[in-house]
Amino acid sequence: MSTVPQIKVPATYMRGGTSKGVFFRLQDLPASAQTPGAARDALLLRVIGSPDPYGKQIDGMGGATSSTSKTVILSASSKPDHDVDYLFGQVAIDKAFVDWSGNCGNLSAAVGSFAISSCLLDAKKLLDGKDNGVAVVRIWQVNISKTIIAHVPITNGQVQETGDFELDGVTFPAAEVQLEFLDPAADEEGSDAGGSMFPTGNVVDQLDVPGVGVFKATMINAGIPTIFINAEDLGYTGTELQEAINSDAAALAKFETIRAHGALRMGLIKHLDEAAKRQHTPKVAFVAKPKDYVSSSGKQVNANEIDLLVRALSMGKLHHAMMGTAAVSIGTAAAIPGTLVNLAAGGGVIKAVRFGHPSGTLRVGAEALQDPASGAWSVSKAIMSRSARVLMEGWVRVPADSF
The missing domain is CATH 3.10.310.10 (Diaminopimelate Epimerase; Chain A, domain 1)
Structure with a gap:
């Protein structure tokens, strides 16, 4: 019987809001997974432990719920006036499928923190040379082509993760991260909705x-x-x-x-x-x-x-x-x-x-x-507070022939 070794991929396991996911820097992914396609999907499925007919994701990082079967890929932003590009993949539990059609608002709370902690961004530059304050991170959400602004607390030049902000659905308090979702009406690629907030034209x-x-x-x-x-x-x-x-x-x-x-x-x-x-x-x-x-x-x-x-x-x-x-x-x-x-x-x-x-x-x-004139509604931004915390960092391992 022939065997293959496991490979190591740098990764961080994070909680954001009431979700958990595996975070990657794009540059750390294997070359074949750095672009969208079958190899990337196969890698993420194996990392999370899907598809699993038992529905438990025992052989992976997933937690067998929609809130814990998630992946994030970040890179320096390609968009003007943005700091980081954020791509979210929702991994199916019992099917060989990664859904790229939407964002995860909970994990959005961890994006700014991860970007700073993983050296994609320099907190001191964001704070104009200071070591303490609130870093404003402009995030380009790739899945839905929208801007998210995260307000990340910084203490002594490091992301502050502990604090007294309580979030129902999360057991322990942590530092508050305020999120602003700018112009949140979704523009769905390939949709007949034409970017309208109400695709049918009616509120009911x-x-x-x-x-x-x-x-x-x-x-x-x-x-x-x-x-x-x-x-x-x-x-x-x-x-x-x-x-x-x-x-x-x-x-x-x-x-x-x-x-x-x-x-x-x-x-x-x-x-x-x-x-x-x-x-x-x-x-x-x-x-x-x-x-x-x-x-x-x-x-x-x-x-x-x-x-x-x-x-x-x-x-x-x-x-x-x-x-x-x-x-x-x-x-x-x-x-x-x-x-x-x-x-x-x-x-x-x-x-x-x-x-x-x-x-x-x-x-x-x-x-x-x-x-x-038209009676059409628009929303400039939606605001809410979440929290985020690194749970584990290092590498995930997957069999070399799994993607």
Whole structure:
């Protein structure tokens, strides 16, 4: 029996927000994986441990959830007035597939930190020669061609990762990283949406899903393409935790059918069967007016502490907290009168919301403007705070014949 050696690839394992992923510098990848294509996808699949028919990713760095099956590739930016290029790959768990169709808002919080710590950027230059302060890192998000600005705390010339900022869904406090998502309405390459925030032209549509039902839906391209539906129209309260949805195979199949038909209506795909190859986008979320509930950690969340309830699915399962990009979508939709998100939050002019998710609460704000002539809405930026921390750094190893 012939054998091959393992190769070592420099990598860092990081938490960003409520997600974890393996971070690489583009220059450190094997030559064949430095450009998009089959070799790169195969390498990342092997690093994460996919495809795994057991669904556990035991033989890789993945954690068997959509929040922990992620990869990031960074390089010095090729764009004017930007510091770093950020490419995100969502790795399927049970399929040989890497989805490059969207961003990860949670891992966006770790991009500036990693770029500085891995010497892609010089913190002292960002701080005009100072050793302490907040470094402003301008990130070019390659997947969706958007700008993200990360405010990274620096102490004694090093990224500060510890602190007292608490984020529901993350056990320990850390340093706060504020993120600004500029002009977050997504421009989907190949989409019929034409870059419009509302690809159908409406803030609320009737979405007809054969075999499932007809639902009011807000379909929005902002942060990440998202389909919002009222929880009660689906038979839910909006207070559900993961086990209530993820243990119900029929419910998951229903959500996937809704997602496929929504993707078609949004112009993200041209045929329903294409949805299976586009697992990362769009997201499906359901919203409701505030209610008391107990979070997954046992923490009591009171209705008077939040503006609305939101539950969102990622990669076919209910998310344990909230995807960062979906939070941008929530903040954007909340700021625009008449959307289902806005109505669930009480309607009218809203500049920021605190919403309840399975792990607790999160606040996100957005600046929305309406063109007086056309009536079209635009959002200049969405803002939220996350945290990030290096968990491990060194090398990942993969068999030399795996890519």
